Amino acid sequence: MSLFKVFDVSGSAISAQSQRLNVVASNLANAESVAGPDGQPYKARQVVFQTQMFGSDPASAGVAVSQVTEDNSAPRKIHDPQNPAADSDGYVTLPNVNPVEEMVNMISASRGYQTNVDVMNTAKTLLQKVLQLGS
């Protein structure tokens, strides 16, 4: 039953999208973190998707997160001399997280997730109908 492979394919996409959603959640949660565990401000993270083949079959191509990259663009700086994390000039370094971009990423990830769940549901319904053949 080659339709069973749909579960592998869509399942891999679901886990990849949920990992992406996880990263978005981390970014949004840390949007205002002035210091991470290493004392440096948090850097926005992004997942990199890569096609993952199942065996030698060209028809089923899943997705996997190949790496999680850190955004190395310049951090945000605000002038706040009262803040204990402020430097000698009174500037506080905030993470380079762009909440708007993260929200867009979140919507895209959740749409991708939903679509793949739909695909799995359809495959499940079809397989159930196959089981009922001849009854």
Add this chain to the structure above:
Amino acid sequence: MANSLIGSIDFQSKALELQAERGRVLASNIANADTPNYKARDFNFQAALAQATQGQASAGTSLAQTTTNPAHMSNGGGSTSTPPLLYRTPLQNSVDGNTVDLDVERANFAENSVRYEATLRFLNGQIKQMTTAINGQ
């Protein structure tokens, strides 16, 4: 009579197999909707079905069961191999080199599912017909 019924069931099962195959290809496209440089794929269903059923008639395709004795039954050639996968022409290009159009893929997947169900229904009808013939009622 029985032969024609079995032949018809054979045809429907090949169509079913190809539709499952296509469902898999389309699911791969949907899964990779956000993968950079992924190219959406599909195959020509009409040509694939024609090829699969042609194998049925001549039993000469690569997947046909090898018979060493004329009394052996033949499986009539197979359609289990993936038909040649083609690349979709993108309607709108994207910056990351991905050619998956989610609307197109979803529409195709829905269409393919309906066709799969239709084939199942035909198959079911034929099996019922055969059961009726066997029971003789």
